Amino acid sequence: TQLLEQSPQFLSIQEGENLTVYCNSSSVFSSLQWYRQEPGEGPVLLVTVVTGGEVKKLKRLTFQFGDARKDSSLHITAAQPGDTGLYLCAAKGGGSEKLVFGKGTKLTVNP
Amino acid sequence: EAGVTQFPSHSVIEKGQTVTLRCDPISGHDNLYWYRRVMGKEIKFLLHFVKESKQDESGMPNNRFLAERTGGTYSTLKVQPAELEDSGVYFCASSRRGGTLKRAGPAFFGQGTRLTVV
Numbered sequence: 658t659q660l661l662e663q664s665p666q667f668l669s670i671q672e673g674e675n676l677t678v679y680c681n682s683s684s685v686f687s688s689l690q691w692y693r694q695e696p697g698e699g700p701v702l703l704v705t706v707v708t709g710g711e712v713k714k715l716k717r718l719t720f721q722f723g724d725a726r727k728d729s730s731l732h733i734t735a736a737q738p739g740d741t742g743l744y745l746c747a748a749k750g751g752g753s754e755k756l757v758f759g760k761g762t763k764l765t766v767n768p
Numbered sequence: 769e770a771g772v773t774q775f776p777s778h779s780v781i782e783k784g785q786t787v788t789l790r791c792d793p794i795s796g797h798d799n800l801y802w803y804r805r806v807m808g809k810e811i812k813f814l815l816h817f818v819k820e821s822k823q824d825e826s827g828m829p830n831n832r833f834l835a836e837r838t839g840g841t842y843s844t845l846k847v848q849p850a851e852l853e854d855s856g857v858y859f860c861a862s863s864r865r866g867g868t869l870k871r872a873g874p875a876f877f878g879q880g881t882r883l884t885v886v
Contacts, residue, residue: 661810690874690875692877697879697880698879698880699772699859699861699877699878699879699880700811700859700877701877702874702875702876705874745811747811753824754799754801754816754823754824754863754872755801755813755816755824755826755827756801756803756811756813756861756875757813758803758810758811758812759810760809760810761810
């Protein structure tokens with residue numbers, strides 16, 4: 658069974674601070690996605706990374722895929738209250754189209 | 769473009785009853801997936817359709833769950849009879865089908881159906 662471990666599980670910070678959340682596994686994945694989910698809504702795709710060592714930026718969000726394609730990180734610069742939400746990593750592997758999800762990091766950004 | 773739509777958004781049923789969840793994928797998306805999150809656990813895969821065919825149903829918990837996608841458009845997930853442990857949020861997602869040299873597109877999720885079995 659492929660498992661994705663996300664850390665930290667909960668994170669509460671002040672507006673303007675920087676943060677990094679992690680997604681780790683012992684398995685190699687063909688691609689990894691980061692989603693953000695708000696209460697009562699489904700996960701919304703933020704980014705997909707497919708190449709080991711790949712870095713993608715989305716405004717204040719920076720996503721990195723590990724060289725060995727086993728782990729990923731999400732860094733947020735100057736967090737804002739609008740960044741509050743559940744951040745999920747999900748990955749595909751073994752030729753399958755199904756996504757394996759982590760439990761998520763619940764981020765709260767206080768004004 | 770309309771997103772993935774799920775009905776109902778909430779359902780409360782008694783143990784032993786039957787419930788049918790519906791998912792309308794994004795138009796043109798051949799791939800349709802069902803996922804479920806049970807409280808305190810991660811979102812877990814249930815099943816994958818490519819058009820009307822079941823590509824992978826390895827995540828279906830047991831034979832009380834039946835998924836269909838007649839005509840390759842919308843899909844239904846029926847739970848009969850429902851048990852307490854079936855409570856959770858059921859998500860549907862859809863994506864464009866990949867080709868020989870092209871990966872499948874990213875998965876877009878619906879808002880989910882919150883099922884409570886009492």
